[in-house]
Amino acid sequence: xxxxxxxxxxxxxxxxxxxxxxxxxxxxxxxxxxxxxxxxxxxxxxxxxxxxxxxxxxxxxxxxxxxxxxxxxxxxxxxxxxxxxxxxxxxxxxxxxxxxxxxxxxxxxxxxxxxxxxxxxxxxxxxxxxxxxxxxxxxxxxxxxxxxxxxxxxxxxxxxxxxxxxxxxxxxxxxxxxxxxxxxxxxxxxxxxxxxxxxxxxxxxxxxxxxxxxxxxxxxxxxxxxxxxxxxxxxxxxxxxxxxxxxxxxxxxxxxxxxxxxxxxxxxxxxxxxxxxxxxxxxxxxxxxxxxxxxxxxxxxxxxxxxxxxxxxxxxxxxxxxxxxxxxxxxxxxxxxxxxxxxxxxxxxxxxxxxxxxxxxxxxxxxxxxxxxxxxxxxxxxxxxxxxxxxxxxxxxxxxxxxxxxxxxxxxxxxxxxxxxxxxxxxxxxxxxxxxxxxxxxxxxxxxxxxxxxxxxxxxxxxxxxxxxxxxxxxxxxxxx
Amino acid sequence: xxxxxxxxxxxxxxxxxxxxxxxxxxxxxxxxxxxxxxxxxxxxxxxxxxxxxxxxxxxxxxxxxxxxxxxxxxxxxxxxxxxxxxxxxxxxxxxxxxxxxxxxxxxxxxxxxxxxxxxxxxxxxxxxxxxxxxxxxxxxxxxxxxxxxxxxxxxxxxxxxxxxxxxxxxxxxxxxxxxxxxxxxxxxxxxxxxxxxxxxxxxxxxxxxxxxxxxxxxxxxxxxxxxxxxxxxxxxxxxxxxxxxxxxxxxxxxxxxxxxxxxxxxxxxxxxxxxxxxxxxxxxxxxxxxxxxxxxxxxxxxxxxxxxxxxxxxxxxxxxxxxxxxxxxxxxxxxxxxxxxxxxxxxxxxxxxxxxxxxxxxxxxxxxxxxxxxxxxxxxxxxxxxxxxxxxxxxxxxxxxxxxxxxxxxxxxxxxxxxxxxxxxxxxxxxxxxxxxxxxxxxxxxxxxxxxxxxxxxxxxxxxxxxxxxxxxxxxxxxxxxxxxxxx
Numbered sequence: 027x028x029x030x031x032x033x034x035x036x037x038x039x040x041x042x043x044x045x046x047x048x049x050x051x052x053x054x055x056x057x058x059x060x061x062x063x064x065x066x067x068x069x070x071x072x073x074x075x076x077x078x079x080x081x082x083x084x085x086x087x088x089x090x091x092x093x094x095x096x097x098x099x100x101x102x103x104x105x106x107x108x109x110x111x112x113x114x115x116x117x118x119x120x121x122x123x124x125x126x127x128x129x130x131x132x133x134x135x136x137x138x139x140x141x142x143x144x145x146x147x148x149x150x151x152x153x154x155x156x157x158x159x160x161x162x163x164x165x166x167x168x169x170x171x172x173x174x175x176x177x178x179x180x181x182x183x184x185x186x187x188x189x190x191x192x193x194x195x196x197x198x199x200x201x202x203x204x205x206x207x208x209x210x211x212x213x214x215x216x217x218x219x220x221x222x223x224x225x226x227x228x229x230x231x232x233x234x235x236x237x238x239x240x241x242x243x244x245x246x247x248x249x250x251x252x253x254x255x256x257x258x259x260x261x262x263x264x265x266x267x268x269x270x271x272x273x274x275x276x277x278x279x280x281x282x283x284x285x286x287x288x289x290x291x292x293x294x295x296x297x298x299x300x301x302x303x304x305x306x307x308x309x310x311x312x313x314x315x316x317x318x319x320x321x322x323x324x325x326x327x328x329x330x331x332x333x334x335x336x337x338x339x340x341x342x343x344x345x346x347x348x349x350x351x352x353x354x355x356x357x358x359x360x361x362x363x364x365x366x367x368x369x370x371x372x373x374x375x376x377x378x379x380x381x382x383x384x385x386x387x388x389x390x391x392x393x394x395x396x397x398x399x400x401x402x403x404x405x406x407x408x409x410x411x412x413x414x415x416x417x418x419x420x421x422x423x424x425x426x427x428x429x430x431x432x433x434x435x436x437x438x439x440x441x442x443x444x445x446x447x448x449x450x451x452x453x454x455x456x457x458x459x460x461x462x463x464x465x466x467x468x469x470x471x472x473x474x475x476x477x478x479x480x481x482x483x484x485x486x487x488x489x490x491x492x493x494x495x496x497x498x499x500x501x502x503x504x505x506x507x
Numbered sequence: 508x509x510x511x512x513x514x515x516x517x518x519x520x521x522x523x524x525x526x527x528x529x530x531x532x533x534x535x536x537x538x539x540x541x542x543x544x545x546x547x548x549x550x551x552x553x554x555x556x557x558x559x560x561x562x563x564x565x566x567x568x569x570x571x572x573x574x575x576x577x578x579x580x581x582x583x584x585x586x587x588x589x590x591x592x593x594x595x596x597x598x599x600x601x602x603x604x605x606x607x608x609x610x611x612x613x614x615x616x617x618x619x620x621x622x623x624x625x626x627x628x629x630x631x632x633x634x635x636x637x638x639x640x641x642x643x644x645x646x647x648x649x650x651x652x653x654x655x656x657x658x659x660x661x662x663x664x665x666x667x668x669x670x671x672x673x674x675x676x677x678x679x680x681x682x683x684x685x686x687x688x689x690x691x692x693x694x695x696x697x698x699x700x701x702x703x704x705x706x707x708x709x710x711x712x713x714x715x716x717x718x719x720x721x722x723x724x725x726x727x728x729x730x731x732x733x734x735x736x737x738x739x740x741x742x743x744x745x746x747x748x749x750x751x752x753x754x755x756x757x758x759x760x761x762x763x764x765x766x767x768x769x770x771x772x773x774x775x776x777x778x779x780x781x782x783x784x785x786x787x788x789x790x791x792x793x794x795x796x797x798x799x800x801x802x803x804x805x806x807x808x809x810x811x812x813x814x815x816x817x818x819x820x821x822x823x824x825x826x827x828x829x830x831x832x833x834x835x836x837x838x839x840x841x842x843x844x845x846x847x848x849x850x851x852x853x854x855x856x857x858x859x860x861x862x863x864x865x866x867x868x869x870x871x872x873x874x875x876x877x878x879x880x881x882x883x884x885x886x887x888x889x890x891x892x893x894x895x896x897x898x899x900x901x902x903x904x905x906x907x908x909x910x911x912x913x914x915x916x917x918x919x920x921x922x923x924x925x926x927x928x929x930x931x932x933x934x935x936x937x938x939x940x941x942x943x944x945x946x947x948x949x950x951x952x953x954x955x956x957x958x959x960x961x962x963x964x965x966x967x968x969x970x971x972x973x974x975x976x977x978x979x980x981x982x983x984x985x986x987x988x989x990x991x992x993x994x995x
Contacts, residue, residue, distance in 0.1 A: 079645075084656045085656045085659070087654055089656075090654045091654060093662065094658075094659050096663075097676055098659070098676055098677075099677050099857060099861075099865065100857055100858055101862075102651055104651065104654065111653070111656075112646065112653040113655065113656075115646040120646075120649065120653075135652075135868055138648055142647065143645070143646065148643050148647075152640050155631070155639055157603075159603070159844040159845070163586075163590060165597065165600040166578045166599040167601065168573045168599075168601075170582075171578045172581070174586050175584075178585050186584070189586075192846040193681075193868065195684065196680070196681065199713045202714065203727065206714075206729055224866065225713055225715060226687060226713075226714065226715035226732075227715065236863060236864050237863060237866075239862065239863050240695065241691060241694045242732055351868065356647040356872065357874075358846040358875065369588065369589065370587075370588060370589075373589045375723070376591065377712055378725070379712060380625060380839065381625075381680070381681055381838075381845075384846065
């Protein structure tokens with residue numbers, strides 16, 4: 027019977043899924059009438075999608091894994107006990123080497139914002155690649171200028187000078203250097219549990235031991251994390267802000283280079299900074315002569331739904347904004363935006379980035395901004411995200427395993443605990459649920475210092491049906507535990 | 508048809524461009540007589556000016572985008588005052604094909620700089636383009652948390668190009684990122700702090716690589732950590748000429764007096780790029796590698812510019828010095844312009860990195876990996892390395908003849924298609940001829956040749972074209988340079 031079930035499923039994934047829902051349900055009901063019924067119902071509810079990937083004839087998962095072990099970093103990890111060989115992507119779905127479709131609820135780590143292989147973005151990239159891929163900013167090209175202008179127009183205040191880099195790490199490195207040069211100070215404050223990158227200065231700002239190597243990382247002070255769920259002051263933003271004041275008064279000369287934080291911590295497990303925190307801290311930092319850096323690598327580009335930028339949710343205007351990931355829907359691109367006054371520091375010497383601002387990446391970036399606007403992705407993130415969060419919250423009320431549901435728009439987190447009072451991280455359970463959900467066709471992400479938080483950061487074209495499917499899959503899995 | 512159009516364009520441009528030059532490019536309309544009337548006053552005999560670029564059967568698309576002035580205005584407003592550009596009247600480059608670039612008017616230029624030694628196969632090389640396009644349609648990005656064959660295949664192919672036990676590959680997005688990672692590896696593996704780099708080196712623009720970079724133009728006043736900048740083994744300007752042993756002794760001294768006696772590592776480009784195509788004195792690396800290993804350090808070869816067959820005689824720059832590094836970094840030419848970089852090291856050193864998580868979101872993405880693999884294949888299939896040796900030796904030969912003719916050329920150096928021409932006002936003092944270099948630089952652009960510039964004093968022409976550059980292109984370049992120098 028399982029055999030018949032599989033062949034029916036393959037039929038649907040190979041054809042264009044043009045059968046109406048009712049008909050498909052009838053076919054299924056013939057096939058599975060026992061306990062596996064629920065699971066079939068669940069798979070059936072994966073929203074239909076009119077696309078079939080081309081057949082895959084490349085190396086198998088085992089072959090790839092073998093080469094990875096031999097030729098790539100020994101610390102390179104992968105998700106799942108049996109890792110997925112992902113070969114194709116379309117909008118909010120991914121396909122493995124057998125053509126099986128999965129709901130991508132992680133978005134290549136909050137990176138694919140418009141959707142995998144979104145036609146407008148692919149067209150912009152391919153057309154530009156055919157014309158001129160690379161020449162550097164030593165010569166003029168309109169693509170970089172047009173994109174810089176469009177990007178600057180999305181930012182408030184006097185934030186309108188753009189520096190293009192190739193990654194979030196490069197962007198944060200540049201931001202930290204600019205702050206240090208502008209103020210003449212070296213001390214920077216970041217939050218415990220933050221992630222800002224993996225190069226020398228950004229490793230210092232990153233504050234989770236898993237990511238910090240035993241090398242010299244100077245000049246960064248790590249403040250108490252304003253974590254509403256685990257933090258000692260709950261949601262009292264101003265109480266946490268006092269810690270920053272203390273760090274400055276006791277740990278520095280009294281003047282600092284700046285402060286850097288994500289509006290919602292990504293790698294740290296989708297932790298929203300306690301309300302009232304950022305305005306209080308920004309004020310403190312300004313008094314100490316420092317600059318405020320907003321790391322929008324994950325929260326930016328409409329992901330939070332209510333606003334375009336994460337920092338807008340907190341009612342502040344930073345001095346420097348860094349971005350990457352979603353900015354290009356997956357193309358290697360990052361950016362730093364600041365004011366003309368602050369940007370001026372780099373004129374003291376020459377700063378140059380060979381690949382940064384190349385025609386292809388900037389054309390792609392401009393296409394992304396246009397898609398976000400045209401397809402009203404911010405609104406979608408708000409509507410779908412709100413509904414998804416509500417359903418997840420209902421799930422939290424049903425299962426003791428769920429300690430917290432948090433986030434905004436399509437940047438959501440679900441923290442699993444074995445004890446609601448003590449909040450003991452449910453690490454093994456998290457791995458199990460994640461694996462089971464993958465079997466059901468849903469790919470989520472993982473994060474948090476203890477690895478017990480599901481990160482749900484899908485492409486922003488995620489629908490309400492997708493959201494329902496995700497929650498049903500999680501519900502089903504937890505019920506069976 | 509294309510050639511006639513080019514000739515018309517050239518004629519129109521040169522006819523209008525009275526500012527610097529005045530010559531007629533059409534061979535039919537008696538160039539010789541007009542040249543001799545113009546130049547008889549110059550008192551230097553010279554051949555005819557190069558008439559036109561070597562023929563090229565390609566028509567660029569018509570350009571309907573913003574003009575140079577409009578772009579420049581937006582750049583000033585949205586890209587900041589620190590963003591610089593070449594030429595008094597900057598060029599609006601809108602299209603590229605193999606070793607040529609096209610401006611907004613459809614005028615063709617010989618690209619002798621390859622987007623700073625980056626476009627290795629050629630602008631919009633069909634095979635690389637195809638690989639990129641096809642992969643873009645399938646899957647652009649998913650990260651290494653899932654498997655994908657492209658990164659594995661590319662890593663394998665890259666590793667197979669490496670000697671010794673260099674076979675673990677880390678993919679990043681730029682040369683700066685690669686050198687940052689290499690420095691981290693050196694410090695972790697050795698347990699020591701001090702890094703050694705050469706004066707006149709360029710290794711990146713991020714806050715840590717700025718420490719390794721040793722040219723004040725690029726160094727912001729920020730803390731660098733423990734970095735020792737040793738005497739540059741520069742055969743042309745160095746105090747010890749080409750005596751590698753005496754330069755190597757300086758490294759020994761730095762270690763003995765300036766460090767605990769133990770160092771983290773040493774990094775060098777085999778031919779300094781930004782520093783002005785300076786080739787390290789022969790035999791230098793062998794001796795230094797030995798010294799550094801004895802002090803517990805690792806040796807890093809920065810192949811960002813010299814890699815992938817560019818030097819002609821070898822695939823990797825470090826091979827020209829007969830050494831095997833512990834870590835190799837690369838970028839630029841690796842992807843023909845794709846934002847891609849890599850670090851290759853031994854399993855032994857890589858294991859040290861396994862203590863913690865090291866992750867790069869974009870690094871090794873399917874598109875860049877597919878593009879990178881296509882680049883490796885093109886270089887092999889089209890025998891680019893041999894081609895660089897062939898064309899390069901011809902180019903250097905002709906430039907050396909030019910050196911005999913023009914006093915302003917202080918030095919011609921390099922290998923394959925990584926060549927430098929240093930200009931001086933006085934051959935004995937070797938005073939950098941900054942102003943004249945700037946003038947010639949502009950003149951060459953008017954003649955249709957885009958060079959690069961380097962050296963601390965900006966008096967070195969860097970000639971590092973896409974590796975499909977031909978002998979005819981080389982001849983055109985030298986003839987143009989000859990002409991421009993004669994007009995000075």
